Amino acid sequence: MAHSTAQLSSFHGLVTAVADIFSGIFDALVRIGEANSKVRQIEALSALSDEDLAARGIAREDIIRHVLSDVV
Incomplete structure (x- = not known):
């Protein structure tokens, strides 16, 4: 029984790692x-x-501040 639990835990860790990678790529895009x-x-x-x-x-000197106002 412990063997199947260990495999399930490893699979869950792998899925989480892959999801994190795709999430990071999506956020960067x-x-x-x-x-x-x-x-x-x-x-x-x-x-x-x-x-x-x-x-x-x-x-004119406020253009960047105006455009980035929602970020800063």
């Missing part, structure tokens, strides 16, 4: 996607004129 989105937002705002930024209530 999500972070990459979010970072790319933030970079595109920063580039789009940086391309605007000072007048357009002011109309949006953003100063």
